[in-house]
Amino acid sequence: MSLHIATPLLASTALPAKDGQESWLKMEALQPSGSFKLRGIGYACEEYRRRGARRFLSSSGGNAGIAAAHAGRKLGVPVLVVVPETASARARELIQREGADILVHGASFQEANAHALSLLGPQDAFIHPFDDPLLYEGHATMIDEVAQAGLRPDAVVLSVGGGGLLCGVVEGLRRNGMDEVPVIAVETVGADSYAQSLARGERIELPAIASVATSLGARRVSEAAFALASRHPVQPVVVTDADAVGACLRFMDDHRVVVEPACGASLALAYQRHPALAEFRRVLFIVCGGVTATVAQLHAWGAALR
Numbered sequence: 001m002s003l004h005i006a007t008p009l010l011a012s013t014a015l016p017a018k019d020g021q022e023s024w025l026k027m028e029a030l031q032p033s034g035s036f037k038l039r040g041i042g043y044a045c046e047e048y049r050r051r052g053a054r055r056f057l058s059s060s061g062g063n064a065g066i067a068a069a070h071a072g073r074k075l076g077v078p079v080l081v082v083v084p085e086t087a088s089a090r091a092r093e094l095i096q097r098e099g100a101d102i103l104v105h106g107a108s109f110q111e112a113n114a115h116a117l118s119l120l121g122p123q124d125a126f127i128h129p130f131d132d133p134l135l136y137e138g139h140a141t142m143i144d145e146v147a148q149a150g151l152r153p154d155a156v157v158l159s160v161g162g163g164g165l166l167c168g169v170v171e172g173l174r175r176n177g178m179d180e181v182p183v184i185a186v187e188t189v190g191a192d193s194y195a196q197s198l199a200r201g202e203r204i205e206l207p208a209i210a211s212v213a214t215s216l217g218a219r220r221v222s223e224a225a226f227a228l229a230s231r232h233p234v235q236p237v238v239v240t241d242a243d244a245v246g247a248c249l250r251f252m253d254d255h256r257v258v259v260e261p262a263c264g265a266s267l268a269l270a271y272q273r274h275p276a277l278a279e280f281r282r283v284l285f286i287v288c289g290g291v292t293a294t295v296a297q298l299h300a301w302g303a304a305l306r
């Protein structure tokens, strides 16, 4: 028994597409924690418990912290999430609702993260939000399900923060004999650490995150995600915050599911009829989800960004 669920794979007639083009949606927004993160983090938490961990530590006030809290509750393992003072009331509430302890420390993620690491004892497991091969193993199960459903996409569209989802999806493609299937890796302007790194040929660090898609806000992508682009076809695409939020709002009407701008970034490619999709017949969108944005917040961003 895994902590994540097998999610629906939907053929969407609502998303705009070219004649003859099929849009498929892997509905990770429906995971019990509200995002795909539960696949990798649930898998990692089970493995760390097997290796003797008595507590899980996280420094994510977003979907990773919520997934760790959920996994700990299901496994009966205490969880401590260290978040900075900037963490929203909603994020804190979502973590507490999963029964985790929350410790507010420092003005930035960097400070909260450093404090979490300083608290790490011999029986604790640190649950990284994106940079751990165990996460890729878990995330890859979403592609196992796509393969089991008999779908062989011509391209996969997904969002990139630190690159854990990207590494997991490519692992899933490889272990299902789909090594050649290209991945379109989407970020927002201001959180585009991956696109900038590929363009420069080295892993750059953004000075700050300047996007409402906070779940894409890794200032530096993992080495694994960066290196992967030299052995798998990956095309980076960057969209605006307005496009990402607009896609969330349209997706609510089209599919009756609320997702964060981090996920809207990928969906924006369909709504924009982005040229990166033009050559593909079957396009698989990873609807990665995310629970930290409310409907009211999406509308407020939509109005402010117009």
Ligand SMILES: *Cc1c(COP(=O)(O)O)cnc(C)c1O
Pocket (backbone or CB within 6 Å): 035, 037, 063, 064, 129, 130, 159, 160, 161, 162, 163, 164, 165, 166, 215, 216, 218, 260, 262, 263, 288, 289, 290, 291
């Ligand atoms: C974490 C997250 C991402 C980015 O995933 P990475 O593994 O960091 O690249 C995208 N969307 C949502 C909703 C997320 O929670």
